Amino acid sequence: KTVCVTGGSGFIASWIVxxxxxxxxxVKASVRDPNNPKKTDHLLKLDGAKERLHLFKAELLEDGSxxxxxxxxxxxxxxxxxxxxxxxxxxxxxxxxxxxxxxxVLGSCxxxxxxxxxxxxxxxxxxxxxxxxxxxxxxxxxxxxSDPDVCKASKxxxxxxxxxxxxxxxxxxxEKGFDMVTINPAMVIGPLLQPVLNTSAxxxxxxxxxxxxxxxxxxxxxxxxxxxxxxIQAFEIPSANGRYCLVERVAHFSQVxxxxxxxxxxxxxxxxxxxxxxxxxxxxxxxxxAKSLGIDYIPIEESIKETVESxxxxxxxxxxxxx
Ligand code: NDP
Numbered sequence: 374k375t376v377c378v379t380g381g382s383g384f385i386a387s388w389i390v391x392x393x394x395x396x397x398x399x400v401k402a403s404v405r406d407p408n409n410p411k412k413t414d415h416l417l418k419l420d421g422a423k424e425r426l427h428l429f430k431a432e433l434l435e436d437g438s439x440x441x442x443x444x445x446x447x448x449x450x451x452x453x454x455x456x457x458x459x460x461x462x463x464x465x466x467x468x469x470x471x472x473x474x475x476x477x478v479l480g481s482c483x484x485x486x487x488x489x490x491x492x493x494x495x496x497x498x499x500x501x502x503x504x505x506x507x508x509x510x511x512x513x514x515x516x517x518x519s520d521p522d523v524c525k526a527s528k529x530x531x532x533x534x535x536x537x538x539x540x541x542x543x544x545x546x547x548e549k550g551f552d553m554v555t556i557n558p559a560m561v562i563g564p565l566l567q568p569v570l571n572t573s574a575x576x577x578x579x580x581x582x583x584x585x586x587x588x589x590x591x592x593x594x595x596x597x598x599x600x601x602x603x604x605i606q607a608f609e610i611p612s613a614n615g616r617y618c619l620v621e622r623v624a625h626f627s628q629v630x631x632x633x634x635x636x637x638x639x640x641x642x643x644x645x646x647x648x649x650x651x652x653x654x655x656x657x658x659x660x661x662x663a664k665s666l667g668i669d670y671i672p673i674e675e676s677i678k679e680t681v682e683s684x685x686x687x688x689x690x691x692x693x694x695x696x
Pocket of ligand 1: 380404432452454455456470
């Protein structure tokens, strides 16, 4: 079978490509710059890449850019979308590529009669921010959908970009009558295949690179290998449908720091919260649907350890960390 992975060089996508090649698929991966070895070398070195990986140049905001990568594919994994927090122009840098880019990719999918299912990498960002309180008793599940007004009021531009993109994708899929499944992971950590530091792994790197304080935030955490597997299962299992939230555990940054302290007792870690307010409460995320994809989550402790070992190996943790 032949499948397409958009944004193939990214953190999550690289693992999807690796597992797809392992399972015998022919993979057409889109990248923005096929001539940049930092974006392609790690993919070209994967087992099976020589025989079954094909790279295509595509840009989210160029109409029809993904046609060649998608043509003839049985399935499409659309992962490409900008994930940064520091932006000057949220509309141009985050929202347009997320929303118009998703519709651009889905447009190519609807032109290619071979495509049987699209697996869209959405996010818990498109689920959990609807203004309802999130406390330890509350169980967030796939029936929640984030509210664009709540995102705008808190200037959560990345969260807004993912919310608008998923909403637009469902409307498009219904209108065109094609089969789409979304994967909605929380903060994804674990080993990096790519040589570039991505935003979610950076959240762990920051704690070890001289931060004086940790953020007053509680996030769900999940291992990149579980996320990549869930994408492939969502394509392969015929009855898979709707949205799949992926969270092993929700933890406040103070708890992440505690886990790091246990794993690396000599590490320099922040011991103060960034503000004096009460800790943002943790909450729960239902694991029921993910179970139906056969996902048996890697525990957060192991995921954090794998992240740190990978960050060390790739020199993303400086000497000041004392580890
Ligand atoms: P990365 O930054 O590693 O990957 C993002 C990918 O999107 C890169 O391949 C990047 O290409 C591509 N991309 C960005 N802008 C464009 C554009 N204008 N045209 C073409 N490609 C573009 O991040 P992740 O792997 O973490 O993110 C992948 C997906 O997963 C995103 O949709 C993200 O929203 C989602 N996600 C991530 C989570 C996480 O914690 N990591 C959690 C939940 C969802 P290039 O390499 O050329 O920059």
